[in-house]
Amino acid sequence: MRSSFRATVFGLGLGVSSLAVGANPLRVDLVPVSGKSAHSLGAVRFSMTNASGEAVRLLKYQTPFFGVEADLFEVSLGKEGVEYVGMLAKRGVPQAGDFMTLAAGETRTVVVELAKFYEFETSGQYVIQYDTLLQGAAHGNAPIEKRAGVPERLESPAIALWVDGADVYVDRSTEPSFGLGVKVGGPTPVFEKCTVDQQSQLGTALESARTYSEGSKNYMNANLVTARYTTWFGDPGAGRYGTVDSHYEAIDSALDLQTMTFNCGCKKSYYAYVYPNQPYRVYVCRSFWAAANTGTDSRAGTIIHEVSHFDIVANTDDVVYGQAGARNLAITDPNGAVRNADSHEYHAENTPAQQ
Secondary structure (H helix, E strand, O other), X not given: OOOOOOOOOOOOOOOOOOOOOXXXXXXXXXXXXXXXXXXXXXXXXXXXXXXXXXXXXXXXXXXXXOEOOOOOEEEEEOOEEOOEOOOEEEOOOOOHHHEEEEOOOOEEEEEEEXXXXXXXXXXXXXXXXXXXXXXXXXXXXXXXXOOOOOOEEEEOXXXXXXXXXXXXXXXXXXXXXXXXXXXXXXXXXEEEOOOHHHHHHHHHHHHXXXXXXXXXXXXHHOOOOOHHHHHHHOOOOOOHHHHHHHHHHHHHHHXXXXXXXXXXXOOOOOOEEEOOOOOOEEEEOHHHHHOOOOOOOOHHHHHHHHHHHOOOOOOOEOOOOOHHHHHHHHHHOHHXXXXXXXXXXXXXXXXXXXX
């Protein structure tokens, strides 16, 4: 489960209009959808309101208005967190088209069927809350900067919702999209919808990713705490160093021992995406092919990023994107950095190199 705290929306250094402490211009409310759909689909009505007198701009994929493509909600049953099984994508620096605008006083609403994205396996009273970090948001007429700012958390009040697990639960392990061509135990990848040239590039990237993971694993096994670690993960205390160590052991083992399946059919602008409960299938997208094989935000690094997402590997999340965001996260929230896929990628890529 992600740590929870209340903070003023919008990061430092974003060039945005100043806000008094606690003057959060955005409000999010969740309401169960009336009728059987709420109980059988985990359906909630999501509303976001801009309560300020100026427009607010924020990333589309940090809201459910354009579909759920990130782990935006905290869902729990009793003391147990509920697994997110939707898409986790590696994204590049946000472009203008990645943002949406809420006008002054505007409220936008959408119904979200949470059972499509979270495992409601057991019938019971679930607690649901919208909870995400806003990266790159802007308030007023200030331009959106190219670099990532310090992300801040936006939360809704939690609601209770009874869900009939027997009606909702989908055994995704039997879906046709999972496991096609996957043969556990061999390092030779399987390709779907990939040209011969793409297969060659992916083979090269996979070998480079194996080299990257081996490098990070060896670094952690040496019990080093240098700038290479602290830049991306921050304070190593409270068991965090051991967690990162176990992550790289698992990533390296997966890349060395498991058969990766690469699907080249994605036409989105992402680098790649995975479903965390569907190892070891990676969907590669347009930005992947535009990237270099190695270096910052590379093809090899993207494979590290995506493999870290799998539940049975490191179960990472996309807390923030980009090197600037990852550096800030290491300083402000080292627990978040330990869960962040880009932080693992950047340690492995080690560009520019740090000892």
